[in-house]
Amino acid sequence: MKGGTNMKPENNETIIPIEGMHCASCVFMIEKSIRAIDGVDNVAVNLANEKSFITYDPKKVSISDLEAAIIKAGFKPGIDESEADSDSDADKKQKEMNRMWLVFAISLLFTIPLFYIAMVPMLSIIKLPFPDWLHPMHFPLLYALVELTLVLPIMFIGRRFYINGIKSFFNRSLTMDTLIMIGTSAAFLYSIFSTIQILLHEFKYVNSLYYETTGVIITLILLGKTLESSSKNKTSQAIKKLLRLSPKTATVIVNDVEKEVAVKDLVKGDLVIVKPGERIAVDGVVVEGTTSIDESMLTGESIPVEKVVGDKVIGASFNKNGSVIFKVEKVGKETALAQIIKLIEDAQSSKAPIAHLADIVSGYFVPVIIIVAIFSALGWLVAGQDAVFALKIFTAVLVIACPCALGLATPTALIVGMGRGAEIGILIKSGEALETAHKIDTIVFDKTGTLTNGEPEVTDIITFKNRTQDEILQTAASIEKKSEHPLADALVKAAKDRKIELLNVTDFLAIPGYGVSGMVKESVRILVGKMVFLEQNSIQIDDKENVIRQINRMEEQGKTVICLSIHGELAGLIACMDTLKKSSTQAVAKLKARGITTIMLTGDNKRTADAIAKEAGIDRVIAEVLPDEKSNEIYTLKESGNRVAMVGDGINDAPALTAADLGIAIGSGTDVAIESADIVLIHSDLLDVIKALELSRLTIRTIKQNLFWAFAYNIILIPIAAGALFIFGGPQLNPMLAGGAMSMSSVSVVMNALRLRYLKIR
Secondary structure (H helix, E strand, O other): OOOOOOOOOOOEEEEEEEEOOOOHHHHHHHHHHHHOOOOEEEEEEEOOOOEEEEEEOOOOOOHHHHHHHHHHOOOEEOOOOOOOOHHHHHHHHHHHHHHHHHHHHHHHHHHHHHHHHHHHHHOOOOOOOOOHHHOOOOOHHHHHHHHHHHHHHHHHHOHHHHHHHHHHHHOOOOOHHHHHHHHHHHHHHHHHHHHHHHHOOOHHHHHHOOHHHHHHHHHHHHHHHHHHHHHHHHOOHHHHHHHHHOOOEEEEEEOOEEEEEEHHHOOOOOEEEEOOOOEOOOEEEEEEOOEEEEOHHHHOOOOOEEEOOOOEEOOOOEEEEOOEEEEEEEOHHHOHHHHHHHHHHHHHHOOOOOHHHHHHHHHHHHHHHHHHHHHHHHHHHHOOOOHHHHHHHHHHHHHHOOOHHHHHHHHHHHHHHHHHHHHOOEEEOOHHHHHHHOOOOEEEEOHHHHHEEEEEEEEEEEEOOOOOHHHHHHHHHHHHOOOOOOOHHHHHHHHHHOOOOOOOEEEEEEEOOOEEEEEEOOOEEEEEEOHHHHHHOOOEOOOHHHHHHHHHHHHHOOOEEEEEEEOOEEEEEEEEEEEEOOOHHHHHHHHHHOOOEEEEEOOOOHHHHHHHHHHHOOOEEEOOOOHHHHHHHHHHHHHOOOOEEEEEOOHHHHHHHHHOOEEEEEOOOOHHHHHHOOEEEOOOOOHHHHHHHHHHHHHHHHHHHHHHHHHHHHHHHHHHHOOHHHHOOOOOOOHHHHHHHHHHHHHHHHHHHHHHHHOOOO
């Protein structure tokens, strides 16, 4: 199935968090290392949420093998926190953020005086206070040693760049840390050389100290990484909010005694009591009591749902009033909430096709940049510049080219886009589905349960012999209450809605395919069914031509007509129909306004299908199609060059949902349909189809913006770092400014993606 992860039935999938990733090159190297293992079917590493999603053959590969491949690539596998307590996970991440801010603050504490000492003596125009005992012209050796003393703690704080950079060399997997290590080490080692020269009384080398370059670059990159991590944490808010909905404990009844247990310890069959104001722990069925439950977290419906014995309850929904006891039916990863979270996480792990461009580029980016930096420095030396100038060029190119923004461009936008979708009730299962949605030009709808409510309703009541509509409905519903016909429920419901009290019925008789009969008020004979049923029983029909005309008119509208006779004469006609959802007509109109062709694909008869399609405004109808033929109709549309989306809810729609470029399932539909689809509309509202298309458009637009600026940043600034402006009399780019620009580019990409959280999706 497109839009999801294709995997062999015997394969397993696992999620392994990875620590130490910084850029797209890291992602490329890890994926390359894992993919090289025989038995790995698929791997997707997500820089934004720092997780790897791996599909593998357990007969050939173990988790230890996968972790070893991660270590070989120079990174550290973390612990799978998918089942961890959400609050403790949040606390852990907050502590990590606090640690990162503390590390940056300490680094800044040493960087400020280092930068001040290095810069102030060169600012002859601005007179800032500076101690005479430290002036480089008077005390060059002391000046150099103080700078060295200040930069060493900064380098110690940023030691991870050097440790990871060295590892990357040994593992032949060059990353962002490699660039930082080479660039800052070059500046530091040259400064050490200058300090030694000063010690040997070559005092002119006091002008060749670049300790501040090393210190400022490390501090700026630490700031960028901290801001970046802070921003990335915000991209997973949808999952965090869902996790917080689930209670931590539940009250079970054991031998008529209430006992509080952890939700994770619940098992199927446990009896759980829920009191007013508590959340439902897991999915189950009510066995005692009545209440009303707020299920808006799943359905979007703000009105509480009444629950009685036999009704299903959903984990994490809120019990408004009344106490109930329910039997646990689903626990752990089986619950509706867990399934939603899994859909979101699976989606966020997948890559949109647009992301592969960044992957390919970033994989070769670092070694190319190192070559560019070396040749740029050598070129300036050949052109007559001194070693200090060449060193600045070398360092600036390495630092400014770190591909962080490139690696974050796609995953951050995908995570935020999918999280935004989850918040508004649209579950997108893959990056491919998200990218495909905005390209759709043809949408095919199933009829029953998709465009329509899926249940027939009474639409018309025509009376004869001066009888009232309520009398006709009361009589028909009283008889049909004993029937198992699909339309019987519609009549009974209509009577209930009108608060009509039903009559007692005796001598009930059902004639399959024709109708039913019975006695009311002890002596009144009633017949309910088709016209032919009444005719076979010699029922008197006055002005039969007019009656037939009215029946034909309603049947042409797709309605099913029930005839009612009382005391041997036709008393009324009742028309029933599976009515359109309130949102269907509006949704179709909005799709057509976007230039999208709308088609109805149904197994229903053509007359009914045409009537519904006309009311909804559908462009074309394909009716009387068997379930196994639906997918063939989709393939035919695709072969004509259309980008086709299929919207359905039933088991019979599953093949068509899979065959379409994009499968969209109604949330109230069958599990099979939901599993077969790429997008699930939790609220079962067709207007969400438009929202899904718009969310796709906005997300892909954001990805393209991010990729453009990530590429443009490197294309523009690398030549400047290499000295392009200097050739035409302009300034040379200081490595410190390069470090700041590199850090801010990553933060700007993440912040641009975060805008999706606040955009209005219409």
